[in-house]
Amino acid sequence: MPSKPCRICGDDTLHPFLDLGEMPIANAFLTADQLRQPEYKFRLRTGFCSHCLMVQLIDVVDPKMLFHDHYAYYSSISRVMDRHFAGLAELIGESLLYDRELPLYEIGSNDGILLEKLARWNPNAVGIEPSTNVAEVARNKGLTVVGEFLTPALANELAAKYGRAQLVVGGNVLCHIPDLKELAKSLDGLLDEEGVFVFEDPYLLEIVTQLAYDQIYDEHVYYFSVSSLSRLFESHGLRLFRVQPIPVHGGSMRVFGCRAGSRRPTESSVGDQIELEQENGLGAPEAYTVFAERVAQSRQSLIDLLGNLKREGKRLIGYAAASKATVILNYCGIGPETLEYVCDTTPTKHGLFTPGTHVPIVPIETFAADYPDYAFVLAWNHLKEIVEKESAFASHGGKFITHIPTARVV
Ligand code: SAH
Ligand code: TMP
Ligand code: ZN
16 A cells, blocks of 8 residues: 655655554543444554654544543643643743743643743743643633634734734644644744744654654654754744753653744754764664564563463553553553553543553552552553552552563563
């Protein structure tokens, strides 16, 4: 089957490299009634464009099916992310804001985890958040949030109403936006002449080196490198002037950009990172073929480990019904025959079932009330935080399992 053209440059240079199979929507947790109905599924495959270097999903799910009035992900569930965004707000407040009056906009402000911190630095902080249930949580904190997808038309409307921005920021949202040409137009409409944009997204080099294949799911349309992202912005009159690797979500990249003609000089971090990416082969298809082979080995290691423990009669559960969990469980074929349940801190997920694999989701209290032998952490990016707060589990002889880069007992 001939591959589709690249979503960014339109060329027929998209090399498919990984096929994770038929996949339900990662955050489409099911009610008991829905278990009997067919689930929406799509083919989860990725490709690398050898022309513009963008790694991307080959088939994309309509964003309206993902971000709506019952979006399952509430950003504030993680203490680590809360601390992380406190650091980002401080950096922005201390070194990027340059005007008391000009507004700032946050794209994908979710429940206000970052926006509330930014609002302390700037009274004109406006969130843009199409998932209306999480937007409402932010509004209840007294924040200003527009409950829509960012489009060039909305950008112009906002600029007319509140003024052009000294800052546009987005955590884990740029990679969610299928049409990045439109996004670049929106930035053009929003940004003041010397305005700055800051985005943070999971970083391709980390995904490849750590075998973090579960970062690949419907919401993540793109897997950015600095090489691909700087080219993309440059083709739209924008420019990256600084990049900074950050540890969250298993390894992300924070990028700082401005209009191409801005007075800000481009710092050496941009060129250095691009060089590192080249050294690691991210500019050629071979690196991705090797990645796909290693992912298949990682999958097998998990199947073997869990299978052996089950045969020994051990009790296993899953910890954290993260979106990544959907990818792991479906790709590796793990269901209720292996995991008694998945426990999670998010109240709205309790009583529901994991998409595709139908494992019941229960409160964390269920886990603590009757510890199993093994807890498989389905949100490896939160492994440290989880192991620390569940020290009582270890005292009871319980053990954690992680699968990144290959399966092992922690
Ligand atoms: N920034 C938060 C939330 C990340 S989840 C954090 O880092 O934790 C991504 C969020 O972006 C979701 O809340 C989703 O509803 C929102 N989103 C998706 N597409 C968007 C778009 N085109 N414009 C604005 N927000 C969008
Ligand atoms: P994420 O990997 O997409 O950030 O999703 C995190 C999920 O993990 C979310 O459903 C909440 C859950 N979680 C816990 O249950 N306990 C925890 O300690 C943490 C950090 C997350
Ligand atoms: Zn391309």
